Amino acid sequence: MKRAVVLLSGGLDSATCLGLARASGFDPVCLLVDYGQRHRAELAAARAVARSMGVSEVREVSVDLQKVGGSALTGDIPVPKDRPEVERARGIPVTYVPARNTLFLALALGLAEAVGARDIFIGVNAVDYSGYPDCRPEFIRAFEQLAALATRAGVQGEMFHIHAPLSGLSKADIIRTGARLGVDYSLTRSCYDPDPEGGACGRCDSCLIRRQGFEAAGIPDPTRYARP
Amino acid sequence: MKRAVVLLSGGLDSATCLGLARASGFDPVCLLVDYGQRHRAELAAARAVARSMGVSEVREVSVDLQKVGGSALTGDIPVPKDRPEVERARGIPVTYVPARNTLFLALALGLAEAVGARDIFIGVNAVDYSGYPDCRPEFIRAFEQLAALATRAGVQGEMFHIHAPLSGLSKADIIRTGARLGVDYSLTRSCYDPDPEGGACGRCDSCLIRRQGFEAAGIPDPTRYARP
Numbered sequence: 001m002k003r004a005v006v007l008l009s010g011g012l013d014s015a016t017c018l019g020l021a022r023a024s025g026f027d028p029v030c031l032l033v034d035y036g037q038r039h040r041a042e043l044a045a046a047r048a049v050a051r052s053m054g055v056s057e058v059r060e061v062s063v064d065l066q067k068v069g070g071s072a073l074t075g076d077i078p079v080p081k082d083r084p085e086v087e088r089a090r091g092i093p094v095t096y097v098p099a100r101n102t103l104f105l106a107l108a109l110g111l112a113e114a115v116g117a118r119d120i121f122i123g124v125n126a127v128d129y130s131g132y133p134d135c136r137p138e139f140i141r142a143f144e145q146l147a148a149l150a151t152r153a154g155v156q157g158e159m160f161h162i163h164a165p166l167s168g169l170s171k172a173d174i175i176r177t178g179a180r181l182g183v184d185y186s187l188t189r190s191c192y193d194p195d196p197e198g199g200a201c202g203r204c205d206s207c208l209i210r211r212q213g214f215e216a217a218g219i220p221d222p223t224r225y226a227r228p
Numbered sequence: 229m230k231r232a233v234v235l236l237s238g239g240l241d242s243a244t245c246l247g248l249a250r251a252s253g254f255d256p257v258c259l260l261v262d263y264g265q266r267h268r269a270e271l272a273a274a275r276a277v278a279r280s281m282g283v284s285e286v287r288e289v290s291v292d293l294q295k296v297g298g299s300a301l302t303g304d305i306p307v308p309k310d311r312p313e314v315e316r317a318r319g320i321p322v323t324y325v326p327a328r329n330t331l332f333l334a335l336a337l338g339l340a341e342a343v344g345a346r347d348i349f350i351g352v353n354a355v356d357y358s359g360y361p362d363c364r365p366e367f368i369r370a371f372e373q374l375a376a377l378a379t380r381a382g383v384q385g386e387m388f389h390i391h392a393p394l395s396g397l398s399k400a401d402i403i404r405t406g407a408r409l410g411v412d413y414s415l416t417r418s419c420y421d422p423d424p425e426g427g428a429c430g431r432c433d434s435c436l437i438r439r440q441g442f443e444a445a446g447i448p449d450p451t452r453y454a455r456p
Contacts, residue, residue, distance in 0.1 A: 063291035068335065070342025080313045092380045099338035102378045109298065110327035114298025139377040146374050149367040150330045152320045 001027040003064035003156050004119035004163075005112045007104050008032055008050060008058075010042030012188045012210065013166055015049045016174050017123035020165045022053065023055050029115055031058045031108050034095045035100070036066040043191040052184050055116075061107055071097040072192070079193040081203040088205055092131040095192055095205065102133035103176030113151050119159055125166040125174065127142030140164045179219055186222035194209060232347035232391075235284075235332050236260055238270030240416045240438065241394055243277045244402050245351035247409035248393045250281065257343055258338050263328070264294040264302050271428030273417040276361060281411050285400045289335055290306045299325040300420070307421040308430040316319045316433055320359040321431065323420055329362035333371050337388060341379050344387055353394040353402065399441030407447055409421040414450035428453045 004026035008014045020027050028086040030050045034043055043060070050058050069075045079095060095145040101124065108120045124135035133139065144162045166174050178185065190210040191200035200207050202225030214221035232254035236242045249256050257280045262271055271288070293418050297303045300322040307323060329352065336348045352363035356368050361367065373389045376382040394402050404415065419428035420436040430453030442449035 054420045061292055061297050063335075064289055065286050065338065068288045068338045068342050070338070071366045075394070096343035096380055097338070098380070099334050099375075099378055102337060102374065103331065103334040106327050106331040107291075109330060110293065110296045110325070113326035114296050132384045133380060136377065139374070142370075142374045142377050146367070146370045147327075147331065149364065149370050150327055150362045152324055152326070152361060155320065155361045178432065 001025060002119065003027045003029055003115060003117040003119055005029050005031055005106055005108045005117050006121040007031060008046045008155070009123070010045030010049060010188060011123070011190045011206075012178065012185055013123035013125060013174060014046070015183050015185070015188050016177055016178035016181070017121050017166060018049065018053055018055070019178055019183045021121045021163070023181055026119060028055050028121075029059065029111065029117065031057050031111055032058060032060040033104055033107060034060060035074065035097070035195065036063040036064050036105075037147050038079075038191050039073070039189070039194055041194045042189045044198070045187055048187040049184070057222055059111060063103065063107075065097065065100070066110060071095065073097050079204050081201070083205060088208070090131075090214065091205035092133065092203060096132055099134070101132075101139070102143070105162065109151065113153055114161060118153065120160060121163045121165070124164050125171075137167050138162065140167070157172070170216070175213050175217040175219055179217070186193050192221070195226060202226050218226055229253060230313075230342060230347065231255045231257055231345040232349055233257050233336045233345050233432070234349040235336055235351065236274045237351070238273030238277065238416060239351070239418045239434075240406065240413055241351035241353060241402060242274070243411050243413070243416050244409070245349050245394060246277065246281055246407035247406055247411045249349045249391070250389065254347060255350075256283050256343065257284050257287065257339065260286065260288040261332055261335060261341055262288060262290040262375070263325070264292050266301055266307070267417070267420050267422055269422045270348075270417045272426070273415055276415040277412070280415055287339060291331065291335075293325060293328070296326065299323065301325050307432050309429070310311055311436070312431060316436070317359075320361065321433060324360055329367070330371070337375050338368055340388060341364070341381055346381065346386060347391060348388060349391045349393070351394050352392050353397055365392065365395050368395070397436055398444070400444035403445040403447055404440050407445070418451070423454060425430065430454050
């Protein structure tokens with residue numbers, strides 16, 4: 001079985017992405033990144049997801065993005081709540097973390113090269129992408145081109161393939177796909193601003209998109225929200 | 229004065245690069261990365277260099293690349309010693325750290341966006357580049373293209389400029405340039421495998437290239453090597 005590095009955040013997108021990587025016949029090496037996110041509860045969720053899917057290798061790398069700042073997810077800017085859909089569709093929210101996916105893919109690329117993998121999975125999606133620039137297909141393609149130039153393997157003529165299998169899917173499609181693959185969504189955490197026990201606020205963009213996705217998919221949402 | 233993020237390692241290349249950024253009229257924000265390198269003495273050197281050049285803002289970010297592995301600089305692979313020049317010119321050495329410059333530039337990009345800078349300086353050079361793929365001009369250009377797609381600023385039509393002003397220079401040229409700019413090379417550290425007090429081994433590729441560079445430049449090398 002070919003190895004693939006799978007970026008796993010603990011949210012529902014990356015859990016589905018892991019399910020798809022396995023369904024495509026890859027042996028996943030999961031990469032978890034502790035970047036000083038305020039919703040660090042997602043890391044425990046990521047470990048639980050990896051365990052539930054029988055992943056044999058999990059690597060956790062920490063990088064202190066609080067030193068970089070510039071985001072509601074790593075700094076003192078409050079996480080916006082109760083934003084209506086029209087507002088969410090407009091522009092890039094303050095939860096954008098500058099260059100986060102560039103950093104995640106750089107770490108994944110280093111790990112892939114170190115473990116001899118040539119495939120990397122990232123659970124970005126373009127439809128419900130919350131306005132993050134580094135979730136777009138053109139960003140993924142540009143990183144793939146960079147990877148060929150950045151690495152020893154690339155110099156030796158090998159390519160890295162960055163898989164973004166959720167790219168064209170809506171949140172409801174993603175949930176339906178994961179449900180079919182047996183992903184246990186009760187283990188996943190999406191909330192940007194959980195309470196100290198890791199409970200979902202039910203009001204941040206991420207909670208709102210998650211709830212709506214389960215509703216649209218017609219699948220019961222296993223999340224317990226602070227505001228039902 | 230326009231701000232620029234300058235990647236500063238503590239070696240002579242990045243110190244010279246900092247000198248050039250200042251000479252070009254930028255207000256430098258220095259980014260130091262503690263990546264678990266065995267030659268961590270370079271971080272103290274980087275702080276000293278920044279101080280000696282009157283830099284007002286220094287950010288230190290740690291990222292644990294020992295968890296990624298695959299390099300003599302972060303793992304258990306021994307650092308090669310006493311390699312003759314013909315051997316050093318051949319292929320990519322084991323001191324290559326998978327995707328290191330991709331990671332460094334990702335961090336610099338995030339910081340640049342967070343502090344409102346659009347310019348990033350990195351002290352890579354292509355002539356004496358030790359065979360590292362991510363020191364080549366084509367890599368730098370590809371990252372610049374990625375940066376435009378990866379960021380909020382890019383979406384808003386702004387470009388990031390990745391400056392690699394040492395790109396076409398030999399080590400001797402770099403040293404001459406820095407000497408002219410008043411860079412204090414006695415503060416810099418190049419050794420990959422220093423003794424516990426930070427003393428240079430004099431035998432790794434980096435020490436050999438440094439020594440040769442000072443000789444070729446006709447400038448006295450202020451380094452005290454373990455093997456004279």
